[in-house]
Amino acid sequence: MSQSSVLNHSPNLYQLLGNFLVDKYRRYRLSSANTSPLICSLVQHLPIRIERMFENAIDGEHLPFLHSSTFAEINILESGRWGWEAELYMRPKSFMTKMRIRLELDRERNCWVTKTLSGLGKGTEIRTHAIPKGENQIKVVIDFYVPKLPGFLHKKYSEYYLSTYQRLYEEDFSMMSERQLALDFNKQGARRPRTEYTEGINLGLASVLQSEKSTMFVFDGKKYCLRFYQDKWIAYSATCPHMLGPLNESEIADGHIVCPWHNYRFDINTGQCSSNANYCLTTPPDIYHDPATDELWTTGRV
Numbered sequence: 013m014s015q016s017s018v019l020n021h022s023p024n025l026y027q028l029l030g031n032f033l034v035d036k037y038r039r040y041r042l043s044s045a046n047t048s049p050l051i052c053s054l055v056q057h058l059p060i061r062i063e064r065m066f067e068n069a070i071d072g073e074h075l076p077f078l079h080s081s082t083f084a085e086i087n088i089l090e091s092g093r094w095g096w097e098a099e100l101y102m103r104p105k106s107f108m109t110k111m112r113i114r115l116e117l118d119r120e121r122n123c124w125v126t127k128t129l130s131g132l133g134k135g136t137e138i139r140t141h142a143i144p145k146g147e148n149q150i151k152v153v154i155d156f157y158v159p160k161l162p163g164f165l166h167k168k169y170s171e172y173y174l175s176t177y178q179r180l181y182e183e184d185f186s187m188m189s190e191r192q193l194a195l196d197f198n199k200q201g202a203r204r205p206r207t208e209y210t211e212g213i214n215l216g217l218a219s220v221l222q223s224e225k226s227t228m229f230v231f232d233g234k235k236y237c238l239r240f241y242q243d244k245w246i247a248y249s250a251t252c253p254h255m256l257g258p259l260n261e262s263e264i265a266d267g268h269i270v271c272p273w274h275n276y277r278f279d280i281n282t283g284q285c286s287s288n289a290n291y292c293l294t295t296p297p298d299i300y301h302d303p304a305t306d307e308l309w310t311t312g313r314v
């Protein structure tokens with residue numbers, strides 16, 4: 013999770029300039045205070061494991077893709093289990109929305125601090141504390157500190173931070189919970205006997221499925237998408253090998269699909285990832301159309 017001092021979700025040019033000038037004023041304002049004031053706090057109760065929250069915190073790469081209405085671009089400079097440091101642009105991308113951010117995670121204390129090192133919002137700090145409330149429940153407290161902010165702007169900044177972070181957490185929660193479901197599904201799939209797939213499985217009537225954008229099916233413990241693309245039936249993995257993001261709704265362009273979580277691009281024929289050579293889609297079963305019955309079948313795997 014990152015931070016900004018831009019005061020609108022999608023600011024127009026005047027608002028952008030206003031925010032930029034306020035930020036400049038704040039940074040060069042003389043102040044005797046040697047601590048940053050707490051501007052506001054946000055509390056979230058999330059039915060999710062704390063491991064998912066930690067993964068999300070140290071995953072800076074997802075910001076411009078999962079949160080595409082807030083962040084325009086990220087360039088990760090360094091990263092690890094400790095966190096990440098990156099150059100980042102808020103939306104709309106401009107020299108006025110550029111910032112350098114560092115996030116450091118302290119797993120033992122269940123907390124992380126996000127600091128703006130330079131650029132827009134320089135000096136601001138967001139301190140997040142995730143408190144486990146059970147195996148699948150956490151309480152997250154996010155405190156926003158902005159140095160040298162004139163008092164009359166506290167309310168406006170507070171409104172901005174609360175609405176932005178509420179939205180970011182909703183987007184993050186959908187990703188974390190979908191990932192948890194995918195992890196649970198994979199665990200169950202590993203226990204399933206393989207013999208039931210020897211005959212192939214009936215996927216349904218082609219004339220019915222042709223009107224669907226994509227049809228998901230499970231084969232040999234893995235999820236796949238069935239699609240009619242360029243006059244033929246194809247199948248490809250419905251799950252991204254990077255962090256198990258969903259590929260079933262992605263548009264196919266030039267024979268490739270793009271994962272919505274980190275924008276990795278995959279060739280649907282070969283499964284190769286053109287964004288990161290370490291990843292490759294699981295090989296799907298072949299699809300067979302029986303012209304006599306109009307049924308679509310997978311071929312058997314074993």
Ligand code: FES
Nearest residue numbers: 252255257271274
């Ligand atoms: S989950 Fe990261 S690119 Fe798909």
Ligand SMILES: [Fe+2]
Nearest residue numbers: 013079180184
């Ligand atoms: Fe996020």
